[in-house]
Amino acid sequence: MAEKIQIEIVNRRDFVLGASAVAALATLTTLGSGEALAKSNWADEMKALIGDAKPATGKVSLELPEIAENGNTVPFTVSADSPMTAADHVKEMHVFATGNPVAHVVSLFFTPESGKATATSRMRLGKTQDVVAVAVMSNGKVYMGKRQVKVTIGGCGG
């Protein structure tokens, strides 16, 4: 009789352990896919804009505060190194906040009459993250610059 009860207890414990293991696994998988989504998010948005082009590092610079106290308005300046002539100029610049729910922040379209491929604006940042700027040149070359910003209070609503 005593033996039987013990077996029962063991079984139940096994069952509980097994169930929690399954639950933990389920959480892990959902977490994993969520993270993958957030990661591929901005890469997909970038692909939609520049196609399969592989951006080279350099030529693009970003000016951003190292620590943004208020994520609602983070001033930023993006610029690309270019002579801005009719033959050789920056056509487009796309700015992404890689950790925002919608990563694509702004697209800037320059012409040789812009004189300089520089623009300043203010963006919202939800959390500490990398800000990426991608420049598309008139000859089709693509360059990329990156900068990390630490955000104290996020600014994406919620």
Next chain:
Amino acid sequence: MAKPRVKVPKTAKAGDIILIKTLISHKMENGLRKDKKTGKPIPRKIISDFSAKFNGKEVFKAKLHGGISANPYLAFNAKVPASGEFEFTWTEDTGKTWSAKKSITVS
């Protein structure tokens, strides 16, 4: 609601690259915020397009998204070969537009 403000230098030398600063008051509701009372999401309503023309020719254009802060500020450059007029247009995603004009004398 929205009122555009633009700063363009009054004079410049031919071929100069000038700095133009623009600002428009707009909430830039990104569609992610929720109404605190009802819990329902507030629909997206942003300025989605901006363009700057000099004597009728486009010099700079921008497509804005929800990641741009309220009261969108944009500063950019333009090369001025001759005197003329800048025309700036802001377009909301509802189709509503605002515009401003500024002239510059080039010597």
